[in-house]
Amino acid sequence: MSTLAHIFEAAGMATIVFGSIKEQVESTSPPRALCCDFPLGRPLGEPQNPEFQHRVLESAFQLLEAEEPTIKEYDVSIPDTADEILACPLPPRYDPDLHPALDEVRGLRPAYDRAIEKYGNRIGMGRTVDLENLEEAITALIKITEGTPWKEAGIPGFPSRVSQDIRGYYETAVLELSENAPKAWAGTRWFFNNTETGKLLMSARQTMADSGANQPIWFYMAPGDS
Amino acid sequence: MADSDIKAMTAQIPGVDFEETSFTNPVSLNEATVAIVTSAALHHPDDEEFTMLDIGYRVLESSKHDYVLRHWSPNFDPTGFALDINTVFPIDRLQELADQNVIGKVAKQHLSYAGNQFDLSSIQLDSGPSGAQFLKDQGVDVVLLTPV
Numbered sequence A: 001m002s003t004l005a006h007i008f009e010a011a012g013m014a015t016i017v018f019g020s021i022k023e024q025v026e027s028t029s030p031p032r033a034l035c036c037d038f039p040l041g042r043p044l045g046e047p048q049n050p051e052f053q054h055r056v057l058e059s060a061f062q063l064l065e066a067e068e069p070t071i072k073e074y075d076v077s078i079p080d081t082a083d084e085i086l087a088c089p090l091p092p093r094y095d096p097d098l099h100p101a102l103d104e105v106r107g108l109r110p111a112y113d114r115a116i117e118k119y120g121n122r123i124g125m126g127r128t129v130d131l132e133n134l135e136e137a138i139t140a141l142i143k144i145t146e147g148t149p150w151k152e153a154g155i156p157g158f159p160s161r162v163s164q165d166i167r168g169y170y171e172t173a174v175l176e177l178s179e180n181a182p183k184a185w186a187g188t189r190w191f192f193n194n195t196e197t198g199k200l201l202m203s204a205r206q207t208m209a210d211s212g213a214n215q216p217i218w219f220y221m222a223p224g225d226s
Numbered sequence B: 001m002a003d004s005d006i007k008a009m010t011a012q013i014p015g016v017d018f019e020e021t022s023f024t025n026p027v028s029l030n031e032a033t034v035a036i037v038t039s040a041a042l043h044h045p046d047d048e049e050f051t052m053l054d055i056g057y058r059v060l061e062s063s064k065h066d067y068v069l070r071h072w073s074p075n076f077d078p079t080g081f082a083l084d085i086n087t088v089f090p091i092d093r094l095q096e097l098a099d100q101n102v103i104g105k106v107a108k109q110h111l112s113y114a115g116n117q118f119d120l121s122s123i124q125l126d127s128g129p130s131g132a133q134f135l136k137d138q139g140v141d142v143v144l145l146t147p148v
Helices: A002-010 A022-028 A050-065 A100-107 A109-119 A134-145 A159-177 A186-194 A196-210 A215-219 B003-010 B079-083 B091-099 B121-137
Strands: A014-019 A032-035 A070-073 B033-038 B057-061 B109-113 B142-146
Touching: A002 A014, A002 A022, A002 A032, A002 B121, A002 B142, A014 A022, A014 A050, A022 A032, A022 A070, A032 A050, A050 A070, A050 B091, A050 B142, A100 A109, A100 A134, A100 A196, A109 A159, A109 B079, A134 A159, A134 A196, A159 A186, A159 A196, A159 A215, A159 B079, A186 A196, A186 B079, A196 A215, B033 B091, B033 B121, B057 B121, B109 B121
Parallel strands: A014 A032, A014 B142, A032 A070, B033 B109, B033 B142
Antiparallel strands: B057 B109
């Protein structure tokens, strides 16, 4: 963001960078920046809270009064303590002959459809996996965990994009499963830690790492601290 | 899997070194045309998907809200945007400020880049200046830059 700020400012426009990582902002010296200790992915802080967002914007626009490059810290933090637990009901097993991940993904379809109807497909599927080949993608992950080399498992695209689509399916469905709007990262942790498909994906990722696949191929299938 | 761990992991990623920090004194805010530029790899479903090393930009219209978030990085929470696009692209908030005459007006068009780039020189020399010219051509005075 700071690179663009420097370029736009040189072109004659005043810029305000919203930064969530203070060290990054400071090391890139943008003309004006508001450092907000908000979760990554939420630069305006709280979704569905216009008053909160307006307060952040007001603080940002105050930077235009500065007469020299300025970095300011916003006075409200939204810390993520990694202890936000989602109490999401997962669908009961319907077909005991099916792999639990495939059974689960079928069971979540009504919640996914309701969320798409309510919010639109903002983060869901469509990169390389859609509803038509979702089960094919999960079947490929199953094959990887069972020993099939990942290149022969039928994974329908670049593994990190396949993973993002599957994660998107779950993180969209969770919007309709959770009683309250999920806090930042809560849906991600729920997917990777609690669901059959999330655990399958992590297992496939580990199998690919252990088999010597190039690190960028498997690493970006999950957040980097996983 | 925690926000603080991801931030610590990415805090030292280097940016471009500019010898000097450019600085433009803005017009009065209540006369300014304000645009949003995000690095969240947002685009309209009808527009071209961002490729992995895509240094280009996509145009976001103020009149549309059906944008998809297609960043290549897995290292952020996407549910805030899913619940409310203003969490990343505060277009409704800007329009409210324009209606209250706090800002002059909202630009009709905004820009989206994919922030997951390691080679920033192409953005510095190519798509950055091109985006700046695009915004200048529609009279933008102030740019808000939002990441994910």
